[in-house]
Amino acid sequence: MKHFLTIKDLPREKIYDLLDRALWIKKQRAKMSILNGCCGVMIFEKPSTRTRISFEIAVKELGGYTLFMTPQDSQLGRGEPIKDTARVISRYAHLMIVRTFGQEKLEELAKYSSVPVVNALSDLYHPCQVMSDLLTIFERTNDFSKLKIAWIGDGNNMAHSWINAAMYLPFELYVSTPKGYEPRKEILDEAILNGAKIKFTYNPIEAAKDADFINTDVWASMGMEDDKENRLKAFLPYQINETLLSYAKKDVKVMHCLPAHRGEEITEDIIESERSIVWDQAENRLHMQKAILEWIFS
Numbered sequence: 001m002k003h004f005l006t007i008k009d010l011p012r013e014k015i016y017d018l019l020d021r022a023l024w025i026k027k028q029r030a031k032m033s034i035l036n037g038c039c040g041v042m043i044f045e046k047p048s049t050r051t052r053i054s055f056e057i058a059v060k061e062l063g064g065y066t067l068f069m070t071p072q073d074s075q076l077g078r079g080e081p082i083k084d085t086a087r088v089i090s091r092y093a094h095l096m097i098v099r100t101f102g103q104e105k106l107e108e109l110a111k112y113s114s115v116p117v118v119n120a121l122s123d124l125y126h127p128c129q130v131m132s133d134l135l136t137i138f139e140r141t142n143d144f145s146k147l148k149i150a151w152i153g154d155g156n157n158m159a160h161s162w163i164n165a166a167m168y169l170p171f172e173l174y175v176s177t178p179k180g181y182e183p184r185k186e187i188l189d190e191a192i193l194n195g196a197k198i199k200f201t202y203n204p205i206e207a208a209k210d211a212d213f214i215n216t217d218v219w220a221s222m223g224m225e226d227d228k229e230n231r232l233k234a235f236l237p238y239q240i241n242e243t244l245l246s247y248a249k250k251d252v253k254v255m256h257c258l259p260a261h262r263g264e265e266i267t268e269d270i271i272e273s274e275r276s277i278v279w280d281q282a283e284n285r286l287h288m289q290k291a292i293l294e295w296i297f298s
Helices: 012-028 050-061 082-092 103-112 127-138 157-165 185-193 204-208 225-238 278-297
Strands: 039-044 065-069 095-099 117-121 148-152 172-176 197-201 213-216 253-256
Touching: 012 127, 012 278, 039 050, 039 082, 050 065, 050 095, 050 117, 050 278, 082 103, 095 103, 103 117, 117 127, 117 278, 127 157, 127 253, 127 278, 148 157, 148 204, 157 172, 157 185, 172 204, 185 197, 197 204, 253 278
Parallel strands: 039 065, 039 095, 095 117, 148 172, 148 213, 172 197, 213 253
Antiparallel strands: none
């Protein structure tokens, strides 16, 4: 049985196969039967637009169906042990798709579940989004070895999954955050130890210089609202705007996992420009998640 809690759950040799398959699925947009009659229980502790819609449609187009739950809909919100929930849902459903705060919840669910568990987002990782982002790049070039990709902004779950991805594909990754908002050292160290070409810098211009792709996210994610004012001040030099992009390659592409706070981490003119590929990223959630589910159940 396969779980997908981080990109590291993928066999290293499967990454290109998965990208190829997701691209084929996108081009065909064919309904498939890999999940024929299977139920995917979607447990969401955080609200969502893209994640919920893309997963529900993905499961349906693979022949399955979904049951959506929030903590208010279950005993999880009333303190039932996670291991009990995992074992009970495993008796009913064929799959759990979970969007939560703590990565440890996902790991405990997976430990006690007898069905696959998919990370639809945690505070530590966002693997489905970054796999979809890789697909968005793969559509434009299959040679990652010549690419410089910049992550500019918060050292958050997206940054962590990009760092994981750099262990699998030969692109050069620059990560730039303000002081105090760096990605976790142990995640960065593990990736570098395993051959990832990553450079961390506090200077966003260094990260943007000659970049092929520049990626960002909101400065204050869900659950960080109390720190928003401090973050707005600290992150201002890291805004993706015309000035910062002037240091990148002329044909640089700009990425954002959405939702975007226009005027904060990215300006209106940039997200609406031809350099922006955020709508492809959003669409590719559907196709990549279908490929991931197919891999899990194949």
